Amino acid sequence: MRIAVPVSAPSKEALMDEKFGRAQWFLIYDSQSGRYEVVENPGFEASSGAGPAAVQTLRNHSVDVLLAENIGPKAKDLLAVAGIKAYEDYSGRGEDAIREFLTSQGSR
Amino acid sequence: MAVRIALAGGKGGTGKTTLAVGLARAFVSAGERVSLLDLDVEEPNAHLFFKDLREVSRREVLSSVPVVRQEDCTACGRCRDFCRFNAIVVFDKAIVLEEFCHRCGGCVLVCPEGAIEEREVVIGEVVKAVGGGLELVSGWLKVGQANPGPVIREVKAEGVGGQWLVLDCPPGSGCAFVESVEGADLLLGVVEDTPFGAHDFRKAVRVAREMGIDVLVVVNRYGMGNGEVLRVCEEEGIEVLAKVPFREEVHRSLARGIDPYSASGELRAILDSLRDALMARVRG
Numbered sequence: 001m002r003i004a005v006p007v008s009a010p011s012k013e014a015l016m017d018e019k020f021g022r023a024q025w026f027l028i029y030d031s032q033s034g035r036y037e038v039v040e041n042p043g044f045e046a047s048s049g050a051g052p053a054a055v056q057t058l059r060n061h062s063v064d065v066l067l068a069e070n071i072g073p074k075a076k077d078l079l080a081v082a083g084i085k086a087y088e089d090y091s092g093r094g095e096d097a098i099r100e101f102l103t104s105q106g107s108r
Numbered sequence: 109m110a111v112r113i114a115l116a117g118g119k120g121g122t123g124k125t126t127l128a129v130g131l132a133r134a135f136v137s138a139g140e141r142v143s144l145l146d147l148d149v150e151e152p153n154a155h156l157f158f159k160d161l162r163e164v165s166r167r168e169v170l171s172s173v174p175v176v177r178q179e180d181c182t183a184c185g186r187c188r189d190f191c192r193f194n195a196i197v198v199f200d201k202a203i204v205l206e207e208f209c210h211r212c213g214g215c216v217l218v219c220p221e222g223a224i225e226e227r228e229v230v231i232g233e234v235v236k237a238v239g240g241g242l243e244l245v246s247g248w249l250k251v252g253q254a255n256p257g258p259v260i261r262e263v264k265a266e267g268v269g270g271q272w273l274v275l276d277c278p279p280g281s282g283c284a285f286v287e288s289v290e291g292a293d294l295l296l297g298v299v300e301d302t303p304f305g306a307h308d309f310r311k312a313v314r315v316a317r318e319m320g321i322d323v324l325v326v327v328n329r330y331g332m333g334n335g336e337v338l339r340v341c342e343e344e345g346i347e348v349l350a351k352v353p354f355r356e357e358v359h360r361s362l363a364r365g366i367d368p369y370s371a372s373g374e375l376r377a378i379l380d381s382l383r384d385a386l387m388a389r390v391r392g
């Protein structure tokens with residue numbers, strides 16, 4: 001499983017970016033390998049369609065789960081089409097959000 | 109030749125529609141033929157101020173949207189990379205997101221498989237009605253459609269019956285605004301006497317001036333703020349044609365849909381003098 005979190009700086013200690021579509025980076029955790037990576041979201045400054053571009057980025061990196069503070073309705077629909085499960089109300093440090101999620105899933 | 113007066117506010121909620129309706133009615137009361145065009149097609153509301161509207165025509169507005177033939181798409185992603193509106197995503201196949209698509213047609217051309225074709229869909233409606241002594245043409249953009257341009261153009265093509273065309277323009281200073289004020293003889297900025305919105309208004313003014321359109325101003329809710337907006341007008345060299353003081357009772361009547369020209373004697377007098385000022389300016 002690959003879990004992504006929008007972050008405000010390219011590090012796993014970074015705080016989450018509250019605007020999912022406008023985040024410059026995504027922190028991705030791969031539960032198979034136990035590794036973290038940071039990928040850039042090229043659409044973060046797009047004047048149109050930042051949401052779709054962000055979903056595309058996630059999809060390109062084979063993300064299964066997105067944790068975010070909040071996600072707009074259009075982006076939510078598109079995430080569903082992309083087959084990415086999205087969970088809201090996460091905040092704080094990116095790494096902590098991922099841990100919290102894994103704990104809640106009981107699959108650490 | 110008809111005279112086109114575009115009313116715009118930079119941001120929304122400045123009372124622009126109220127003044128557009130009021131001004132249109134003031135022209136009617138001077139015996140002029142008037143078309144009121146509601147170009148705020150994402151949220152048309154001028155019709156709410158009329159009790160006696162009789163619909164005379166209703167037309168659908170079509171526009172072509174790109175559609176991907178799934179069986180021919182190889183998911184190469186060229187269409188997505190081309191689309192600067194991010195209106196295409198490619199998961200297993202390309203998907204066009206209509207609400208972001210601006211109909212540039214580019215994706216159709218760049219697809220190496222010829223898998224994208226354009227199909228006509230209904231994106232909105234134009235309704236013409238008569239009432240209150242004038243002709244009202246309203247445009248409606250369907251929810252989920254990104255591009256109001258074709259609807260705005262259709263409203264402008266329909267609303268040509270008057271000697272005076274009063275254009276209720278959309279907020280902002282983007283494509284919809286430009287499309288709306290294009291060809292206007294003058295732009296009447298409706299600004300509130302508050303510190304908010306000065307920035308948006310300045311932007312709209314710059315855009316209009318770049319298009320070669322003269323800008324004049326009506327200050328609405330005068331007395332509510334600190335006069336900041338008057339300073340902005342002075343800085344920009346914009347003549348203030350009228351100041352509409354804020355009156356609680358009038359505000360409440362308008363919220364109930366009372367026509368602004370009948371809402372109060374004071375407002376009527378202001379609208380009449382605004383009309384006279386415009387007539388004098390245009391006809392010399």
Ligand code: SF4
Pocket residue numbers: 174190191192193194195196204208209210211212213214215216
């Ligand atoms: S027509 Fe233009 S805006 Fe619409 S999806 Fe194709 S490239 Fe994007």
Ligand code: SF4
Pocket residue numbers: 176180181182183184185186187188198201202218219220221222223224
């Ligand atoms: S360019 Fe054509 S083939 Fe390539 S992803 Fe787009 S629709 Fe599919």
